[in-house]
Amino acid sequence: MADYHKMWEELGMDVETHDQLCEVLPQAFGDVYLSQENRPEGMDYYNFVVAEIHGVRPAELIEHQKKGGKVFGTFCVYVPDEVVFAADAIATGLCGGSQFWVPGGEKVLPTNTCPLIKASVGARLDRTCPFFRIADMYVGETTCDGKKKAWEILAEDVPVHVMDLPQMKRKKDVKAWADEIRTFRKVVEEMTGNQVTAESLHSAIVLINNKRRALSRLYDLRKNEKLPISGKDVLLISQIAFYDDPARFTEMTNKLCDELEQRVKDGVSVFPAGTKRIMLTGTPLAIPNWKLHNLVETSGGAVVCEEMCTGTRYFERLVDEAEGTVDEQIDHLAERYMGINCACFTPNSARIDDILRLAKEYKVDGVIDVNLKFCSLYDTEGYHVERALKEAGIPVLGIETDYTDSDSQQLRTRISAFIEMLNS
Ligand code: SF4
Ligand code: SF4
Numbered sequence: 001m002a003d004y005h006k007m008w009e010e011l012g013m014d015v016e017t018h019d020q021l022c023e024v025l026p027q028a029f030g031d032v033y034l035s036q037e038n039r040p041e042g043m044d045y046y047n048f049v050v051a052e053i054h055g056v057r058p059a060e061l062i063e064h065q066k067k068g069g070k071v072f073g074t075f076c077v078y079v080p081d082e083v084v085f086a087a088d089a090i091a092t093g094l095c096g097g098s099q100f101w102v103p104g105g106e107k108v109l110p111t112n113t114c115p116l117i118k119a120s121v122g123a124r125l126d127r128t129c130p131f132f133r134i135a136d137m138y139v140g141e142t143t144c145d146g147k148k149k150a151w152e153i154l155a156e157d158v159p160v161h162v163m164d165l166p167q168m169k170r171k172k173d174v175k176a177w178a179d180e181i182r183t184f185r186k187v188v189e190e191m192t193g194n195q196v197t198a199e200s201l202h203s204a205i206v207l208i209n210n211k212r213r214a215l216s217r218l219y220d221l222r223k224n225e226k227l228p229i230s231g232k233d234v235l236l237i238s239q240i241a242f243y244d245d246p247a248r249f250t251e252m253t254n255k256l257c258d259e260l261e262q263r264v265k266d267g268v269s270v271f272p273a274g275t276k277r278i279m280l281t282g283t284p285l286a287i288p289n290w291k292l293h294n295l296v297e298t299s300g301g302a303v304v305c306e307e308m309c310t311g312t313r314y315f316e317r318l319v320d321e322a323e324g325t326v327d328e329q330i331d332h333l334a335e336r337y338m339g340i341n342c343a344c345f346t347p348n349s350a351r352i353d354d355i356l357r358l359a360k361e362y363k364v365d366g367v368i369d370v371n372l373k374f375c376s377l378y379d380t381e382g383y384h385v386e387r388a389l390k391e392a393g394i395p396v397l398g399i400e401t402d403y404t405d406s407d408s409q410q411l412r413t414r415i416s417a418f419i420e421m422l423n424s
Contacts (some may be wrong), residue, residue, distance in 0.1 A: 042256030091240025097286030231303025
């Protein structure tokens, strides 16, 4: 990575502690990613983005701010990036996926908080992530209890706007979410000094839909019997989608898909014939959490789909692109976003339908139901998920884990035994 110390210092970061993170990340990335054989050439772009993760994109965001632009940090796939981009601002995902940040979060949060929340709070309070320093405003949501309380702590250090996400999906809830997006529009307009117009919102909807289309195209390629790309690589791309420039990301992902389509035509697979096809479902895997994909794909399996926020929940279904007033377009946004099935909703049977549908579409041999430790929402919903899969005759393994490596050996044993069982 080029030398960004001056930039990090100007951001008020704890550069010394951050250096420790910079030392371990390339090693982890090399072990998990660069050790793979026959990777598509198009992965070079994403390798570069990760190698420069705390340099190139942060520098672009700072450049945008120097020109008077604003940056909004988000933590959930319900927050509509379209509104932010429509006001000439930039939205960037901030979810923390590294154990490195967890102890910082534990200084202010109960230990039995999920690692994603602890890492996100730690990254801000310990000043060890440029993205968390750059964002002018954080956008929280009322999804789970841990997050709701975390916003209050973060709000003492950085401006936070919290969107009140309904927890049911009746007509009035979709309307309430549309109203919440209207409020968000005002907040964004005030913060940026720019208007969200019918034209700018329409362009932003197309911009983000195009990103969804590219991801959907990429995922479709995993439905092939011969897999042209590993699950690990797709996970990396999904994670990068949260913070990369959307237009560039779309272009590079479509370019990669061209290459992968050629691979499919040529019958190229990155896995030996007969490798068991695994779908992961559950809590999100924020960057750089590559633990489970790595375990599955070094234990005789291939991850072919993620029913996760770092997966299908992020890109499935487009926002209606019909031109109209800002209000009408906001209604379309609310409809699309309220179609996401997170365990924070009740009832949430549509998620079970999604899982069964995806298992069929991606021809999976087995499903791993993943729960981040202390996420009681997904943990509890696991009851319905695992029962439905068993009833459908699809083998399922439920696991709970965190960001540490302490359970890796034990998980490898369980995952290997599960894949072995699929082979028998
Ligand atoms: S799991 Fe739920 S709360 Fe977490 S990012 Fe996804 S939608 Fe948001
Ligand atoms: S994984 Fe669960 S506990 Fe953690 S932020 Fe998401 S919904 Fe909340």
